[in-house]
Amino acid sequence: MPYELYYWDGLQGRGEFVRLALEEAGAEYIDVARQSDGTAAMMKLLKSKSAPYIPFAPPFIKDGDLIVSHVANILFYLGPKLGLAPKDEALRYTANGLQLTITDFVAEVHDTHHPIATTKYYEDQKEAAKQRSADFIENRIPKFMSYFERVLEQNPEGNKFAVGAKLSYVDLSLFQVIEGLRYAFPRGTKNFGERYPKIIAVHDAVEKRPNIQKYLASDRRLDFNESGIFRHYPELDQDA
Amino acid sequence: MPYELYYWDGLQGRGEFVRLALEEAGAEYIDVARQSDGTAAMMKLLKSKSAPYIPFAPPFIKDGDLIVSHVANILFYLGPKLGLAPKDEALRYTANGLQLTITDFVAEVHDTHHPIATTKYYEDQKEAAKQRSADFIENRIPKFMSYFERVLEQNPEGNKFAVGAKLSYVDLSLFQVIEGLRYAFPRGTKNFGERYPKIIAVHDAVEKRPNIQKYLASDRRLDFNESGIFRHYPELDQDA
Numbered sequence: 001m002p003y004e005l006y007y008w009d010g011l012q013g014r015g016e017f018v019r020l021a022l023e024e025a026g027a028e029y030i031d032v033a034r035q036s037d038g039t040a041a042m043m044k045l046l047k048s049k050s051a052p053y054i055p056f057a058p059p060f061i062k063d064g065d066l067i068v069s070h071v072a073n074i075l076f077y078l079g080p081k082l083g084l085a086p087k088d089e090a091l092r093y094t095a096n097g098l099q100l101t102i103t104d105f106v107a108e109v110h111d112t113h114h115p116i117a118t119t120k121y122y123e124d125q126k127e128a129a130k131q132r133s134a135d136f137i138e139n140r141i142p143k144f145m146s147y148f149e150r151v152l153e154q155n156p157e158g159n160k161f162a163v164g165a166k167l168s169y170v171d172l173s174l175f176q177v178i179e180g181l182r183y184a185f186p187r188g189t190k191n192f193g194e195r196y197p198k199i200i201a202v203h204d205a206v207e208k209r210p211n212i213q214k215y216l217a218s219d220r221r222l223d224f225n226e227s228g229i230f231r232h233y234p235e236l237d238q239d240a
Numbered sequence: 241m242p243y244e245l246y247y248w249d250g251l252q253g254r255g256e257f258v259r260l261a262l263e264e265a266g267a268e269y270i271d272v273a274r275q276s277d278g279t280a281a282m283m284k285l286l287k288s289k290s291a292p293y294i295p296f297a298p299p300f301i302k303d304g305d306l307i308v309s310h311v312a313n314i315l316f317y318l319g320p321k322l323g324l325a326p327k328d329e330a331l332r333y334t335a336n337g338l339q340l341t342i343t344d345f346v347a348e349v350h351d352t353h354h355p356i357a358t359t360k361y362y363e364d365q366k367e368a369a370k371q372r373s374a375d376f377i378e379n380r381i382p383k384f385m386s387y388f389e390r391v392l393e394q395n396p397e398g399n400k401f402a403v404g405a406k407l408s409y410v411d412l413s414l415f416q417v418i419e420g421l422r423y424a425f426p427r428g429t430k431n432f433g434e435r436y437p438k439i440i441a442v443h444d445a446v447e448k449r450p451n452i453q454k455y456l457a458s459d460r461r462l463d464f465n466e467s468g469i470f471r472h473y474p475e476l477d478q479d480a
Contacts, residue, residue, distance in 0.1 A: 066330050096316070116375060
């Protein structure tokens with residue numbers, strides 16, 4: 001039975017971290033909200049007044065009857081099934097810790113354009129967004145990126161992967177983070193290759209993987225846009 | 241061998257979600273940063289240029305050689321060992337999904353007083369903090385709290401626990417969220433008992449558990465203060 005992925009149609013968003021894992025593994029899945037009536041099915045589940053253990057928000061997956069929500073939880077669950085988690089059980093907690101650091105970073109990316117309220121328009125919080133983005137480029141990007149660069153440097157099994165000696169979903173998520181940052185902040189990320197060579201090497205290696213190449217060339221991969229997490233507002237970008 | 245918990249001394253913060261689980265279970269643990277030279281030991285590990293899989297930030301635990309970082313990951317790891325996770329493996333992913341929703345909520349609580357930059361003083365972002373807090377009380381608290389109220393209502397095994405028919409670390413975390421919100425926003429939470437009776441019942445039941453009572457009365461439980469996540473700045477509070 002194929003996995004069912006539930007996520008908003010029309011944007012990459014947080015769903016993309018899950019899609020990349022499913023695509024790399026060549027897993028069968030249905031991107032429910034991109035089917036006709038799919039969004040209605042998703043909303044029905046989210047708003048159910050009787051179903052047990054309803055998720056707070058997309059993305060979530062269904063595997064048979066089981067619903068798993070939140071990107072890191074979904075990847076923790078799917079990782080071993082897709083061959084994208086370390087075999088060593090202890091290292092799975094390491095992978096999850098790294099993925100949760102990515103989760104926190106992605107939430108901060110979102111707040112660069114919505115620092116005051118998710119329910120308000122970007123235009124109505126633009127001044128705060130400028131301040132938050134300046135701090136994000138100056139302080140937060142370097143803090144997170146130099147952390148992941150160190151994780152790669154200090155991986156006892158080599159520098160090519162975030163955890164262990166094999167590709168994991170964490171590497172796929174790092175690829176997506178770099179793609180997103182470059183889209184949103186072309187000026188802020190200009191010198192990434194020099195500053196974070198090991199992360200960029202992971203990004204480039206992921207990009208060349210056959211299943212990822214196929215996926216990126218397909219119409220299943222949507223372009224970044226200003227409904228997603230990573231948004232390009234030139235006024236929020238600046239040189240690092 | 242006792243678990244080692246690493247978290248900033250002097251505040252409850254995110255470490256408290258882990259402490260509550262360890263205390264409820266009566267587990268042996270060392271709160272490392274509260275020992276003499278403990279903070280130095282924690283910083284040494286965080287800044288190591290050679291140790292593998294260093295955490296991004298506290299809290300993290302050490303269990304023998306294994307380091308597990310991020311609250312939800314720590315609780316996912318410890319839960320079964322402490323008897324605070326569902327026996328059914330599928331429900332453990334449900335518990336983790338709920339805990340990650342609490343994680344997101346806690347990050348939003350933090351941003352009510354630091355909407356622009358963690359590195360800047362509260363006083364330097366007070367105007368944005370007022371706007372963000374107003375939205376938080378008006379929109380975000382009801383969104384998250386009515387979600388957890390529904391989770392309790394729709395738990396097929398009864399309304400007393402978030403997952404299954406037994407106490408889990410999720411219930412302990414809900415207790416802490418209510419404690420923190422009441423401290424930070426006494427006006428914004430005034431009518432919680434009427435609006436979210438099931439969450440408050442969980443809170444009250446947790447508070448009465450013998451090990452939790454003992455912990456709350458001990459000097460291991462620090463008071464809330466303005467270095468933590470939940471801060472009481474009267475100018476950020478308002479009636480719901």
